Amino acid sequence: MEYDAPMPRAPAIDDVFSAIADPRRRQILEILGVSGAMAVGELVEKLRLPQPAVSKHLAVLRRVGAVVATQRGRSRVYRIDAAELKTVYDWTKTFEAYWTNQLDSIREKAESRAKRDASQRKK
Amino acid sequence: MEYDAPMPRAPAIDDVFSAIADPRRRQILEILGVSGAMAVGELVEKLRLPQPAVSKHLAVLRRVGAVVATQRGRSRVYRIDAAELKTVYDWTKTFEAYWTNQLDSIREKAESRAKRDASQRKK
DNA sequence: TTGACATATTCCAGAAATGGAATATGATGC
DNA sequence: GCATCATATTCCATTTCTGGAATATGTCAA
Numbered sequence: 253m254e255y256d257a258p259m260p261r262a263p264a265i266d267d268v269f270s271a272i273a274d275p276r277r278r279q280i281l282e283i284l285g286v287s288g289a290m291a292v293g294e295l296v297e298k299l300r301l302p303q304p305a306v307s308k309h310l311a312v313l314r315r316v317g318a319v320v321a322t323q324r325g326r327s328r329v330y331r332i333d334a335a336e337l338k339t340v341y342d343w344t345k346t347f348e349a350y351w352t353n354q355l356d357s358i359r360e361k362a363e364s365r366a367k368r369d370a371s372q373r374k375k
Numbered sequence: 376m377e378y379d380a381p382m383p384r385a386p387a388i389d390d391v392f393s394a395i396a397d398p399r400r401r402q403i404l405e406i407l408g409v410s411g412a413m414a415v416g417e418l419v420e421k422l423r424l425p426q427p428a429v430s431k432h433l434a435v436l437r438r439v440g441a442v443v444a445t446q447r448g449r450s451r452v453y454r455i456d457a458a459e460l461k462t463v464y465d466w467t468k469t470f471e472a473y474w475t476n477q478l479d480s481i482r483e484k485a486e487s488r489a490k491r492d493a494s495q496r497k498k
Numbered sequence: 499t500t501g502a503c504a505t506a507t508t509c510c511a512g513a514a515a516t517g518g519a520a521t522a523t524g525a526t527g528c
Numbered sequence: 529g530c531a532t533c534a535t536a537t538t539c540c541a542t543t544t545c546t547g548g549a550a551t552a553t554g555t556c557a558a
Contacts, residue, residue: 267398285473291535305516312515338467346408351458425548428547433505
């Protein structure tokens with residue numbers, strides 16, 4: 253049949269933005285951010301979550317590239333991987349003008365644009 | 376405390392981070408960010424998505440405070456609301472050191488810390 | 499009012515994400 | 529190799545999210 257393809261079903265687990273949507277994963281990143289690096293066991297203690305849960309969250313973060321792991325004896329030490337987080341940073345930064353003094357001029361432009369568009373809407 | 380509270384059942388739709396996890400919503404924000412403001416109908420055209428879909432995404436963005444709407448004749452003009460997006464910006468910014476020259480010293484600290492912890496792990 | 503236009507909401511089915519328990523894999527020391 | 533410690537993975541049940549279609553609400557113009 254020929255209707256549109258089902259469309260790749262949105263987000264997927266391989267997206268940093270989706271990864272940091274979960275508050276626990278953000279918490280993990282925050283801890284790693286402050287501590288620099290940490291083994292899974294330590295994270296389990298700090299978070300007071302069952303170990304499998306922590307490992308699963310770490311797996312997600314690893315998959316999107318937000319963290320990297322290195323084997324250190326029996327344990328695995330995780331640390332922040334900057335690149336992917338910078339992606340989010342860069343994205344939000346594009347809206348920077350909206351929370352600075354440039355706001356006024358932007359709003360003006362927006363207003364006039366909206367007015368204009370709304371009136372000449374013929375199509 | 377004995378154990379941790381059940382923890383508010385994760386994400387919820389009232390969180391900016393969850394809101395921007397969806398690529399289409401990010402796209403909407405990008406468009407609004409560039410254009411300043413835009414009516415729903417225009418967004419429908421640009422995104423080439425069914426109108427109900429766009430309205431639903433806008434509803435989510437509105438709910439988390441990422442956008443605000445103002446009635447303009449028959450149509451509703453949406454525009455970026457800075458505050459909430461700045462929240463995300465601020466959060467990611469806390470990792471800034473990881474993608475700048477400070478990276479080296481951080482990594483060193485992390486490494487030595489990891490080593491130390493791993494060895495004196497008796498508990 | 500009535501009708502047309504613009505947007506929002508509801509209902510539904512399917513996909514995906516999460517937590518929990520059990521289990522598997524990997525590394526180390528003896 | 530064997531027992532143990534550390535972490536990862538699988539299976540399952542439940543909740544949440546998204547898209548689509550149909551429908552409802554709201555606004556303007558005549």
